[in-house]
Amino acid sequence: MANVNTRLNVAPVPPDEIFALNGAYAVDTFPHKVSLGVGVYRTDDGKPWPLPVVQKAEKQLVVDNDLFRHEYTAIEGDVPFLGIARDLMFGFEGKQTEEEAKARIGSVQTVAGTGANHLGAIFLAHHMKPRSVWLSNPSWANHQTIWELAGVPRKTYPYYHAATRSFDFEGMMSTLENDAQEGDAVLLHACAHNPTGLDPNKEQWMAIADLCERKNLFPFFDSAYQGFASGSVEEDAWAVRYFFNHKPDMEMCVAQSFSKNFGLYGQRVGAFHYVTNRSSTSIRDIVVNNLCHLIRGEFSMGPRVGCSIVKKVLTSDELTADWHQDLQVMSSRIKAMRQALYNELVRLQTPGTWEHIIQQNGMFSYTGLSPKQVYALKDKYHIYLLKSGRASISGLSEKNVAYVARAIDDVIRTEN
Ligand SMILES: Cc1ncc(COP(=O)(O)O)c(C=O)c1O
Numbered sequence: 001m002a003n004v005n006t007r008l009n010v011a012p013v014p015p016d017e018i019f020a021l022n023g024a025y026a027v028d029t030f031p032h033k034v035s036l037g038v039g040v041y042r043t044d045d046g047k048p049w050p051l052p053v054v055q056k057a058e059k060q061l062v063v064d065n066d067l068f069r070h071e072y073t074a075i076e077g078d079v080p081f082l083g084i085a086r087d088l089m090f091g092f093e094g095k096q097t098e099e100e101a102k103a104r105i106g107s108v109q110t111v112a113g114t115g116a117n118h119l120g121a122i123f124l125a126h127h128m129k130p131r132s133v134w135l136s137n138p139s140w141a142n143h144q145t146i147w148e149l150a151g152v153p154r155k156t157y158p159y160y161h162a163a164t165r166s167f168d169f170e171g172m173m174s175t176l177e178n179d180a181q182e183g184d185a186v187l188l189h190a191c192a193h194n195p196t197g198l199d200p201n202k203e204q205w206m207a208i209a210d211l212c213e214r215k216n217l218f219p220f221f222d223s224a225y226q227g228f229a230s231g232s233v234e235e236d237a238w239a240v241r242y243f244f245n246h247k248p249d250m251e252m253c254v255a256q257s258f259s260k261n262f263g264l265y266g267q268r269v270g271a272f273h274y275v276t277n278r279s280s281t282s283i284r285d286i287v288v289n290n291l292c293h294l295i296r297g298e299f300s301m302g303p304r305v306g307c308s309i310v311k312k313v314l315t316s317d318e319l320t321a322d323w324h325q326d327l328q329v330m331s332s333r334i335k336a337m338r339q340a341l342y343n344e345l346v347r348l349q350t351p352g353t354w355e356h357i358i359q360q361n362g363m364f365s366y367t368g369l370s371p372k373q374v375y376a377l378k379d380k381y382h383i384y385l386l387k388s389g390r391a392s393i394s395g396l397s398e399k400n401v402a403y404v405a406r407a408i409d410d411v412i413r414t415e416n
Contacts (some may be wrong), residue, residue, distance in 0.1 A: 077109020
């Protein structure tokens with residue numbers, strides 16, 4: 001750095017672990033390498049899977065030859081898409097009438113789920129000024145970055161009980177009860193918690209909703225896996241819909257991603273929904289107006305193509321039924337791979353307990369492997385997972401699961 005002459009004050013930022021791991025995997029020439037790092041769906045051959053329903057919709061969109069397909073949309077995004085995204089998320093099967101319920105929600109299109117989290121964070125930082133945002137410990141690493149950039153102090157609530165490899169409900173509740181302040185935001189994963197794969201059960205969700213209401217905390221839902229986790233869009237939206245329907249006097253918001261459930265990762269499809277309480281629906285349009293102000297200054301409007309695909313699918317009964325099939329294919333393969341890994345570890349009598357692998361939900365398993373074991377897996381077996389022990393189950397296949405189990409067995413026995 002001797003001859004550098006710059007006005008900048010910059011220091012290197014650590015690389016994003018997931019993308020760095022992916023890069024290392026890509027250049028690894030070992031024929032039996034296994035990628036359990038990045039959270040993307042893969043087939044049993046380890047290949048990306050453009051959803052058949054998405055391919056069908058794409059063909060129809062080409063036939064439609066929509067003259068407007070490369071034009072600008074509105075600042076809030078594609079308005080029909082936003083209605084469809086909102087209906088998918090909230091369902092409207094609650095006690096309120098449909099129109100009253102919808103009047104509580106202001107929606108804008110975002111740059112996928114990350115963009116929705118970011119827009120929501122910036123919006124709250126400007127207009128709600130929470131003293132803190134509470135993130136689960138652990139959480140998706142990007143939550144830290146997003147809220148750091150929004151300038152909101154971050155605190156964490158316990159989420160994972162390492163000894164039992166289970167959800168630490170008591171820890172979460174007592175921390176929020178004792179330490180969270182009125183007006184703080186609480187980041188909640190709508191389903192398939194990333195990285196642990198552990199979700200609250202329905203009774204626990206109800207208790208979390210009660211706590212948020214009683215302490216006047218602001219629930220910020222991140223929904224990145226609707227339909228992908230269980231195969232059912234209703235089941236995976238249960239928590240969001242419960243808060244929405246049963247706590248109508250509470251404000252909340254949802255960052256919604258279509259990356260995983262439509263396999264539209266690089267298309268960046270998402271939405272941000274702000275939910276007013278039932279007595280403040282008159283501010284909904286002002287909220288949208290302010291969100292548009294932020295959008296205009298940052299990216300002018302969300303991208304068009306991916307949301308046209310989602311819109312095409314969800315406005316056709318036939319394509320929607322196909323999509324539900326595709327969700328079943330993805331979620332069933334992941335469940336089958338969890339079971340297969342568990343079966344192999346049990347068969348090998350690998351030291352430790354492994355039930356958590358089949359009890360966890362969604363794309364990821366928090367395996368419980370230590371950083372040293374994770375390193376040994378990479379070094380000796382060319383198996384790539386995050387140093388926290390998070391494994392993306394979709395990287396497992398009929399062909400490699402026995403290899404992965406044997407490798408885990410070996411690194412654990414070698415250490416013992
Ligand atoms: C918890 C969580 N939130 C949000 C996202 C954002 O996904 P995207 O920006 O690709 O839609 C992800 C993706 O990994 C995630 O796991």
